[in-house]
Amino acid sequence: MSEAKSEDQLVEDYLQYILEVNQRMNLTRIDSVESARLLHIEDSLVPLDDVVAAPAGRYGDLGTGGGFPGVPIAIYSGRKSVLIDSVGKKVAAVQEGVNSLGLGEQISTYAGRIEDLTKEQASSFSVLTARAVTKLVSLIELASPLLVPGGLLICYKAQTTQDEVDSALKVCPKVGMKLIKDYQTTLSDGETLRRIFVFEKVSKPQIKLPRKVGAAQHNPLG
Numbered sequence: 429m430s431e432a433k434s435e436d437q438l439v440e441d442y443l444q445y446i447l448e449v450n451q452r453m454n455l456t457r458i459d460s461v462e463s464a465r466l467l468h469i470e471d472s473l474v475p476l477d478d479v480v481a482a483p484a485g486r487y488g489d490l491g492t493g494g495g496f497p498g499v500p501i502a503i504y505s506g507r508k509s510v511l512i513d514s515v516g517k518k519v520a521a522v523q524e525g526v527n528s529l530g531l532g533e534q535i536s537t538y539a540g541r542i543e544d545l546t547k548e549q550a551s552s553f554s555v556l557t558a559r560a561v562t563k564l565v566s567l568i569e570l571a572s573p574l575l576v577p578g579g580l581l582i583c584y585k586a587q588t589t590q591d592e593v594d595s596a597l598k599v600c601p602k603v604g605m606k607l608i609k610d611y612q613t614t615l616s617d618g619e620t621l622r623r624i625f626v627f628e629k630v631s632k633p634q635i636k637l638p639r640k641v642g643a644a645q646h647n648p649l650g
């Protein structure tokens with residue numbers, strides 16, 4: 429019997445798969461193996477401890493694109509995972525890669541908008557991530573109805589203006605979320621800055637969520 433692959437090996441194999449598919453399909457702008465290891469693996473894993481510390485239950489990656497940070501986080505956390513994106517061909521490629529690693533039982537995908545998933549699966553995720561998807565104010569609104577009480581939303585940000593943070597803080601009570609952690613780190617290249625915001629679902633939203641499809645991003649609260 430062959431030995432189970434290590435997490436490191438699974439993530440590396442997934443990266444190779446994505447770089448290969450990327451030659452035919454636009455999944456990521458990053459095309460060198462070295463920068464992909466930095467920006468897709470190392471960067472994805474920055475808040476792994478926060479994911480691990482969240483309440484027991486399912487993990488979801490909002491706007492997963494080519495499967496980042498979703499696939500590395502799913503593999504290292506071991507949680508049941510759903511990777512969500514509205515672009516069907518990206519999601520199909522991600523699912524194929526996951527299946528080829530033998531992880532199809534643990535990691536599934538949802539091809540559709542976050543708002544539509546919420547209508548089917550409200551209050552069923554313990555932890556969510558989102559990298560390079562949309563503004564904080566929109567993310568907290570989209571995430572809140574998907575989360576269980578005490579569930580976490582982990583946002584990966586690069587350049588964030590104080591305005592963006594302030595707008596989200598103002599809207600937090602309305603959507604039942606609270607900022608509980610905000611930290612920054614530099615990746616191993618010595619220059620790429622990554623800032624992480626962790627929000628907790630602390631109460632019921634004061635308004636009915638989800639609003640109309642697209643509203644959270646095109647007509648943010650506040």
Ligand code: SAH
Binds near residue numbers: 491543
């Ligand atoms: N997280 C990935 C991809 C970022 S690109 C990475 O960091 O590499 C943003 C992705 O979010 C796109 O693939 C887009 O289709 C998806 N997206 C944006 N808004 C969405 C929504 N409301 N529902 C589902 N997917 C969404």
